[in-house]
Amino acid sequence: MELLRFLVAFALILTVQACSNTPHHKNARSSLLTLPESPISEALLRHHQQWQGTPYLLGGDNRKGIDCSAFTQNTFREQFGIEIPRTTLTQLAYGDTVAKHQLKPGDLVFFKTTANKQRHVGIYLEQQIFLHASTSQGVTLSRLDNPYWASHYWTARRIKALK
Numbered sequence: 528m529e530l531l532r533f534l535v536a537f538a539l540i541l542t543v544q545a546c547s548n549t550p551h552h553k554n555a556r557s558s559l560l561t562l563p564e565s566p567i568s569e570a571l572l573r574h575h576q577q578w579q580g581t582p583y584l585l586g587g588d589n590r591k592g593i594d595c596s597a598f599t600q601n602t603f604r605e606q607f608g609i610e611i612p613r614t615t616l617t618q619l620a621y622g623d624t625v626a627k628h629q630l631k632p633g634d635l636v637f638f639k640t641t642a643n644k645q646r647h648v649g650i651y652l653e654q655q656i657f658l659h660a661s662t663s664q665g666v667t668l669s670r671l672d673n674p675y676w677a678s679h680y681w682t683a684r685r686i687k688a689l690k
Contacts, residue, residue: 622684
């Protein structure tokens, strides 16, 4: 009798899940971001799909390995035809300062990851999501409100040519 109850309950759960209106996606972006609200976010998500999982490599600039600033440089070149500087610090000096609460798709977001010695850069999409080359996960999407990234957030810049 217990087995029969279990099987009925299991079948009911499967039926409810199958009838759900919630789409089931297999990639990371769908679990983080609902439908993109801007063409810039759409382009960034396409770029993410092309590069997702590419490992982080300090000084790297291709699909065998790439660092964060080379990834942002590549993304702006490939998706928007915009040339930005190569290093995190030169990218920091390139755009206009943006307050965190005013972030828009395409803004560069910067982090201080270890006592002012290491810096990291990513590209804001929307809905608290940014795209970057992570040292631990390679090219990925992350949330600004994740405790790690929130505690290391530094500043943001808007690239003038993207406005």
